[in-house]
Amino acid sequence: MGDVVIDGDDIHGDGVNVAARLEGLAEPGGVCVSAAVYDQVRDRIELPFEDLGEQRVKNIDRPVRIWRWVRDTVASSPGVDQMPLPERPSIVVLPFNNMSRDPEQEYFSDGITEDIITDLSKASGLFVIARNSAFVYKEKTFSVPHVCRELGVKFAVEGSIRKAGDRVRVTAQLIDGTRGGHLWAERYDRDLTDIFEVQDDITQQIVAALKVRLSEAEKSLIVDGGTKDVNAHDLFLRGRELILGLKRDREMFDQSTTYFRRAIEIDPSYAAAYAGLGMAYILDYQNHWTDAPEKSLDQADRFTAQAIARDDQDPFAHYVAAMVAMFMRDYERWAHEADRALLLNPNYAPALNMRGTVHIYTGEPAKAIPMIERAIRLDPISRQQHVHFLGTAYFVAGDYETAAALFRDRIALNPTTDLSRAFLASALGHLGKLDEAGEVWRELKEINPRYSPVEHIGRLPFRDPSDAEKFTVGLRQAGLVQ
Structure with a gap:
């Protein structure tokens, strides 16, 4: 319920906006209503409703409390209701909303989201949904309880980022997707140069709220590494957004490698940028964008070696090195690099899949099966x-x-x-x-x-x-x- 303005054949207003967003929150065949509607109908009809808590919806300044009609015949996604929660605290980090009014800044909000996912994934006491499955919900209207049911996790992180000049505002909140309610929430108004401290604090606050103990090695992995230069980091995020995107062509390769090389020019010790170059050259090799694919594979090998030499604690660098070894059919190195990536990031679904493929291609398929099943559990949508x-x-x-x-x-x-x-x-x-x-x-x-x-x-x-x-x-x- 809300104001509705009729203008000829058009209708608009808060009531229309809320109704449109609630439609997107409803499951197929289902109905969602605002608290105002629920208060009007709850004593007049005998239908069960589930409280989804307060949700932020697009174009509405205030959170809206939402109720979902519980209908026995509504089908959920295959296997969702039967998916047991992991024994460890389980969490999905949903894509942070870009509030900068500039679509060109999507890479930045996506990049910060991915950095938080990666940092949380390094904690062996957590179960963290993979980036690809989390990003399925990007730019979609959803309820947190529905997402948690679909992914088989208990907690969710959501937030927003507004970047303006040399200032950045980040909001983040940790939500219990099974009981509702916030476990932690914070807003950060900082200089852009403080973005690394903001990321670290978000990660540490989430870990503390979930009462997860970190080993000293895990604390070091989460806080250390990367670059402290915001411009190099920005260029890396732009390059990574391209190599992880759906566009796969020579133009993507040229653009991404340009960003990674510029990041390295600013910070020659930036291991992740070298690993990004390695990944770009693997894509060049795989997709035959070059007339000399073997040279591209050699380049990938060289850049991943440089990445690891600069930071042996970077799981992405070891994952890329495992890919290089796979194409070179260096089985011992392939296994070693995949193992190293998993040691540094136990929730790394692509590395689990990679380690499983080593077992497949070396005649040990029985060992591959549980590893790939773990990858699927971490990455159930994608x-x-x-x-x-x-x-x-x-x-x-x-x-x-x-x-x-x-x-x-x-x-x-x-x-x-x-x-x-x-x-x-x-x-x-x-x-x-x-x-x-x-x-x-x-x-x-x-x-x-x-x-x-x-x-x-x-x-x-x-x-x-x-x-x-x-x-x-x-x-x-x-x-x-x-």
Whole structure:
């Protein structure tokens, strides 16, 4: 309820704004109402409502108390209600809102969010949802309890950032997503040069509020590292935003490497900027934007080595080094760097997946399965790549039924994948399901007419040729290759 102004065919006002935002908060088939509406109807209709607490909604200055109609027939996301809470305090850091009135500043609010996620992830006593799953909620209207149910966590952090000239305002609050209410909230009005202290304080206040004990090593990891130069940090955030984004082309590579190199010019000791360069050159190598891919891989190797030489405590640098070792098929180094990344950041979902792939390609698929399952639990929304590798682990282990089910799941999550379709066709060949294998193969060829199973399997870094041969044998049994 609120003021509604009728202007010809248009209606506007606070009442319209609130109604529009409440519609976005409601689950499919559900209804959300403001406290004003709830007070009017609660004694007149016999319907159950759940108090979602006060929520901030776009274009409304004050928080709005929201109630959700509890309807038994409303379906939640698959597996959400059954997802048990971890034993450790569990948390998601939601993307901080950019309040700067300048869309060009999105990289800054996103970057600060990611820095806080990374710092919290270094605490072994916490369970921290991965960045990719947290950022699914960016620029969406949601209720914190719904997000916590969907991700299977108890707590959430949300906030906003306003950057104006050399000043920055950061607000942050820690919310109990199961009981409602704030455990901690703070507003920081600081010089931009103080942004590192603000990040550290937010992390430490959250850890303290959740009563998590940090080891001395973890305290050092959270506070130390990085650069103290705000301009170098700003350039790094711009570059990182590009390499983590959806745009993948030569222009992205050129822009990101320019930002990272400029950051290094300002602070030659900035390890993360070297690691960013390494990651950019890996993307260059993977996507064949260059006529000399091996040279790009060598560049990635060189820059990650420089990153680690400057800061051996940077988990991202070790993760990138693991990727380099994977493409070079240096199995011992691949395992070592993935292990190192996980030691420094126990909640690092990509590194868990990376360590699992080492086990897959070195003939130890049973060891890969629990690691990739942990990655999926940390990254439940943006899980499709993890699901593919979990399917690959079962495939190499010879459990073709489970592998096929997982590859089907991955196709549902990413309908244009040719990689999972190829493995699914092979698994179906092993199972003798020839008609389904043929249909999957036809879909694959429609998506990628130039697909070559020989080239595909040749790119996969299996140490034992007999593991790679399982892929070809399945396709042959399905009558799809000679």
